[in-house]
Amino acid sequence: MEPDAELLRRLRAGDEQAFVVLVERYNGSMLRLAASFVPSRAVAEEVVQDTWLAVLRGLPAFEGRASLRTWMFTILVNRARTTGTREQRTIPVADAGPVVDASRFGPDGAWSAPPEHWIEEAEDRIEAEKLGGVLRVAIDGLPGRQRDVVLLRDVEGMSSAEVCDVLSISEANQRVLLHRGRGKLRQVLETELGSRGSR
Amino acid sequence: MKLALRRDLVCQQVVELVTDYLEGTLRGSARRRLERHLAGCPLCTEYLAQMRETIRLAGRVTPEDLTPQMRDDLTDLYRRWRAEG
Numbered sequence: 001m002e003p004d005a006e007l008l009r010r011l012r013a014g015d016e017q018a019f020v021v022l023v024e025r026y027n028g029s030m031l032r033l034a035a036s037f038v039p040s041r042a043v044a045e046e047v048v049q050d051t052w053l054a055v056l057r058g059l060p061a062f063e064g065r066a067s068l069r070t071w072m073f074t075i076l077v078n079r080a081r082t083t084g085t086r087e088q089r090t091i092p093v094a095d096a097g098p099v100v101d102a103s104r105f106g107p108d109g110a111w112s113a114p115p116e117h118w119i120e121e122a123e124d125r126i127e128a129e130k131l132g133g134v135l136r137v138a139i140d141g142l143p144g145r146q147r148d149v150v151l152l153r154d155v156e157g158m159s160s161a162e163v164c165d166v167l168s169i170s171e172a173n174q175r176v177l178l179h180r181g182r183g184k185l186r187q188v189l190e191t192e193l194g195s196r197g198s199r
Numbered sequence: 200m201k202l203a204l205r206r207d208l209v210c211q212q213v214v215e216l217v218t219d220y221l222e223g224t225l226r227g228s229a230r231r232r233l234e235r236h237l238a239g240c241p242l243c244t245e246y247l248a249q250m251r252e253t254i255r256l257a258g259r260v261t262p263e264d265l266t267p268q269m270r271d272d273l274t275d276l277y278r279r280w281r282a283e284g
Contacts, residue, residue: 019277020270027269028262045269052273056280100214100246109209114242119252128259135260154257160222171224179218186253 004068012059023052026069029156030076032140036147037077037084047083051076066165073152073166099183116194127193138188146181149174154182208236213243217250 002021010018030051034044054075062071104113121127139150145167152163153174164174208216213236219225220233237244 014281016274016277016281020274023270023273024265027265027273032262049272049276053276053280056277098211098215099217100211102211105209105211109211111210111242115246115249117245119248122252122256131256132260135256139257139260150257154254155260155262157258175218175222175224178222179215182218182250182253182257183214185257186249189253189256190249 008059008062008064008068019056026072027052029151030073032155033073033148033151034076034080035140036144036151037080039084043083044080047080048076050079054079067162069158070162070165073156073158077148077166077168099179100187116190118190118193118195121193122189131189131192134188134192135185138185142181142184145169146177146184149177150181150185153178208232210236210240210243213237213240214246217247220247221250221254 004022007018007022011022027048030048031044034047034051035041038044038047051072055072058071058075062068066074104111106112122131139147139155142150148167149163149169152158152166153160158166160171160174160178163169164171167174169177213233216225216229216233220230225233237247
């Protein structure tokens with residue numbers, strides 16, 4: 001895959017094809033992230049289009065202190081926040097519940113209903129496609145801030161530092177949100193694939 | 200987690216520390232206590248493996264494909280921007 005830095009160079013040289021490649025690479029992730037801030041798909045598409053225009057217009061001033069990706073996603077999140085109805089600059093509070101339901105542990109804190117096995121099932125090729133769909137729905141169903149962090153960290157593959165920059169949150173906060181979000185995804189996979197599941 | 204500083208961790212505490220552990224922010228004695236628990240607890244070891252698998256699977260979720268309509272809209276946008284000057 002052509003590195004972003006090379007695309008940036010071509011883009012600055014006025015190469016339309018470089019823009020198309022960049023759009024193909026990031027438009028889907030941007031849409032999904034934008035959708036987490038705004039009320040409708042149509043508005044999310046508008047926010048993403050505005051972002052692309054802001055990226056093009058900002059190119060001359062972009063100094064490359066952050067990566068191109070971090071810069072673009074930061075623009076996106078700022079625009080989505082301005083447009084969106086979701087609680088805006090409040091201090092993020094993760095839901096306080098445990099990551100594994102308390103009923104699954106005995107009074108001594110040891111597992112009473114241990115994790116069901118499912119890793120082998122997940123690696124089964126037949127399940128792979130179905131799993132993609134299950135996970136996509138599960139990620140979309142996460143509470144907003146957890147979804148943002150999981151999308152950027154685990155789906156988009158950003159580092160924790162990049163995610164903190166893009167979302168303007170602290171490392172500690174990022175970790176709590178990631179912990180809750182990933183925990184819920186694990187539970188969904190266990191429910192879907194676990195030995196006591198309805199298969 | 201102030202509870203039981205000197206005692207061994209219990210499973211219910213371990214599952215809450217898994218992300219700190221995977222993120223590399225659990226250090227020193229806290230990390231050693233967690234690893235000591237994992238060494239003796241196949242259930243929490245399984246849980247940790249499942250978290251790693253969850254992360255791996257999330258990484259395979261693909262963003263939606265660009266529709267021809269979106270591609271056209273964005274190509275137009277690019278050309279209008281170029282025309283701006």
